[in-house]
Amino acid sequence: MHDLLDRPAQRLPIDVLRDVFGYDSFRGQQAEVIDHVIAGNDALVLMPTGGGKSLCYQVPALCRPGTAIVVSPLIALMKDQVDALSQLGVKAAFINSTLAPDAAREIEARAIDGDIDLLYVAPERFASDRFLNLLDRISISLFAIDEAHCVSQWGHDFRPEYRRLDLLPTRFAHVPRIALTATADTPTRKDIAENLHLTDAQCFLTGFDRPNITYRIETKGNAKQRLLSFLNREHVEDAGIVYCLSRRKTEDIAQWLTDNGRPALPYHAGLTQDVRQRHQDRFLREDGMIICATVAFGMGIDKPNVRFVAHLNLPKSMEAYYQETGRAGRDGLPANAWMNYDLSDIVSIRSMVAGSEAPEAQKRIESRKLDALVGLAETTKCRRQVILSYFGEDRHEPCGNCDTCLEPVETWDATEASRKALSAVYRTGQRFGPAHVIEVLIGRKTEKIRQNGHDNISVYAIGKDIAQPQWRSVFRQLLAMGYLQVDVEGHGGVYLTEESRPVLRGEKVVEMRKDPGESKRATTRRLRDFDTEFENEEDRDLWERLRTMRRELATGQNVPPYVIFSDRTLWEMVRFKPRTLEDMMSINGVGVKKLDQYGLAFLDVMDGRR
Structure with a gap:
């Protein structure tokens, strides 16, 4: 089976999708984007979190000769992506500050020799003369610029170092570029195109809707207890993220949840790098772990089975809210976005904006973005309609999957x-x-x-x-x-x-x-979860045994369980009960390398031998 992973001069995208990634078909505009980039063209891609943005450059990287250079803003994202690609048999690596000099030089040598398919790098390193000189010695298949909204002053995560990427069209004129983001309103999209010289590139706008996420926003009143009630009612054993505005609050909430029987850890920039890394690793590897974090956590976290994202304070913008809530349900299964906020949040954030050292024009932008998010929080309309409208997308019918639809507002x-x-x-x-x-x-x-x-x-x-x-x-x-x-x-x-x-x-x-409590407290609809989908106890038992096998394999390789197989893949195993390796190949997420590596072990579980 390893022969299927040998990389010929030209591979068809659909073959790469099936053999490497284990999927039968592309979603949405993925195929169109991939064909466009493989042909050597530039692209600007806007696709919701969990919509499959990564495949839009990973598949072309495996179809075009040379090494793809992926500019990514966070070290955590690089490691996550490289770990996942390595499991698929893809030659992927990253160069960042966590590597020892000898390890970095070894990767550079491999890239020069053409032994790396995808090389991830942070924008700060990319802008250095040393790295640019290295690129001159590499055969480059394409440039992928992830989280491209960071290049825009209109974006919510503006990173000045992204502006150095404007040298690409002149220094590497014949290398296609693909810029990708999940969060960009119309001014941000225009700014991305201008700053990256992509005004002539084709723009692929695939929509911002995340239909599997239920949006719910409440006003405060014993926010801690409401959070705990929400978790115990709808997410008894689920992993999730709780966002807080301050570092002290993340620690307070994490301790309080732990004291109340829910395993939780804090994450914020005030913790040492070692502690942050340890807490993040536990979140990625352990089932049911809750991380209580400031906005320092989350960008690029690929954990697909985050079943909820909770906010105990108002975020700073609609983009921040959309991106943070988008970390829930990346596997397409039902997830919750729950927020509890108060009048004081508006005052606090406005004061933070005013007290920042940003130029006045930037402060006005941030103030307008906060206004839009407050409008979402206070709307009596379908919340999904408001979110999509902000990003320039009209939805004519209410979604039926947010609190204002499920419990119309009085x-x-x-x-x-x-x-x-x-x-x-x-x-x-x-x-x-x-x-x-x-x-x-x-x-x-x-x-x-x-x-x-x-x-x-x-x-x-x-x-x-x-x-x-x-x-x-x-x-x-x-x-x-x-x-x-x-x-x-x-x-x-x-x-x-x-x-x-x-x-x-x-x-x-x-x-x-009327706020709930002035009339009646809004009732909640329990998420459709695996328990309600299992046809019998035998299926439930099989699900648990498959998870145990996944956890054992992941522990042995020191990777998160979802890197072995996602929840969706295990769920399909329970549903379709494959009995042979050929049957297993039809399960989404089972490619050639994973079939070769794990197929027999999971078939043993299916047959009751494990």
Whole structure:
């Protein structure tokens, strides 16, 4: 069987897909993109996370002569990809700061000799003169620029070093280039094309929808307990990611989950490199592990069976939310994106943006991106429609797989409450935060109110008919609607915008969503999981034995279990019950190398011999 893996001068893409990767057919526009690049053309590819972007350059790399150079932003991504490709019999390697000098020189020599199919490198190293000189000595099949949104100032992960990639069309004029990203709105796409000189390249826009992900957004109120309830209700043994805004909170939540019977580890930039690597490795290798992380974690993590991504704070942009939630369900099986946020998140993020050292133009971009995400959080419409619309994609029908579809949002006429809130902001001087203004509205007798004389103004206690939690909802939605703005240069106070005038004058009706708890707490739909799909206990037992075999093989090779076979591949084994190596070859994810390496072991499990 190893003969099938010998690389001839020219291989058909479909043969590579079947023999190496173990799939019968391409998805979406994959085949069109691959043929385009194999023919020597440039491409800009926008494809959702889990949509198969990697195959769009990996297959051409195995069809064109030479070595493919893959520019990738994170070391974790490189190692993950190289481990997975090596399991498939592909000659892949990376050069980054984790390698000893001797190991790096050995890989460079192999690349010069043409003994590497795909070579991964970080943009910082790519831009060095030494690496560029090395490239002059390599026969290059193509350049792949992953996470291409990093080149754009409009992107949410702007990396200045990506700008050096603009030298490719002049220094390597005859080498095709493919830039790929999952998160780019229209301005970002335009910026990518201009900065990478891909304005004449064909753009393949395959859509942003992730139909297997259920989106759900809640407002706070004992967020920890709600998180635990969500996990115990829908993800009893599942691996997942919990994103937090601060380093301290990641550690607090990880410890709290562990104390409550859910294995969890923190991950943030303040931990040592060794600790971060150890925690990431455990997350990749252990079933049911939860990682509690800042945004320092996740880009390029290829773990396909992440069944949920939870946010305990509002992310900074729609792109960040889409990319982070996209780490759930990469295998196409059902997954959850759950978020719990509060008014204070908006204030905190706006303050962070204002206090950054970014140019003013960049701050305005980030502020607009946050506005779009707050709009998603507060919408009464289908959340998937809002997400897709942001990325320039129209969906005419509600998705039926988000909380606002599963539990339609109740609304109420908040015109009078909004006028009271806006008046209170104005009468207190437009320099206090929502918490203080709410205490004025409900007639609290605090020292701060007394010192500022706010117990003697006309708006004092005019809102005591509305409970404090509902007032927080009113202020949160007034910020989302643009009637209030946060004074980020002060101390988080709020002030009126020009748009608030028609509301104050009684010329505009304001309708707001009712938060769960004001009416009824939204019910949740349990994810369709493997338990509900198994036809009998024998299938359930077979599933567990297949997972045990996978885990043993992975431990012996020091790789994550999903690198051996994905959950989807094991699930197909349970469903179709292959009895021969030929049968096994029909299972998705079983290519020639993996059949040769693992086929008999898994057939023994199928036959009950293991």
